[in-house]
Amino acid sequence: MTHGQICFQHEYCTNCPIRRECTVRTIFYSDEEYEEWRSQTLKISERIAKTMGYPHWMTSSSLGIGIQMMDKRRAQELKEHPSYSPI
Numbered sequence: 001m002t003h004g005q006i007c008f009q010h011e012y013c014t015n016c017p018i019r020r021e022c023t024v025r026t027i028f029y030s031d032e033e034y035e036e037w038r039s040q041t042l043k044i045s046e047r048i049a050k051t052m053g054y055p056h057w058m059t060s061s062s063l064g065i066g067i068q069m070m071d072k073r074r075a076q077e078l079k080e081h082p083s084y085s086p087i
Helices: 003-008 025-029 031-051 056-080
Strands: none
Touching (some): 025 056, 031 056
């Protein structure tokens, strides 16, 4: 499984088996970095979906759900660990 697939299977980062090596979790602690990540993720994903022929209405809805999932993970992570911990 890819890291993305493993991440998708977990509601929060708390018990995720790739927690220690996750590269996204580290940016949860910087508003600026997280917003940049969200923006870039949306742009890249929209471009890929467009080249694959998916209609915009379908991709924007799906991508919105994915971003909401990450926002939820981020909120929980910051609640449980107000400062970054590699563990």
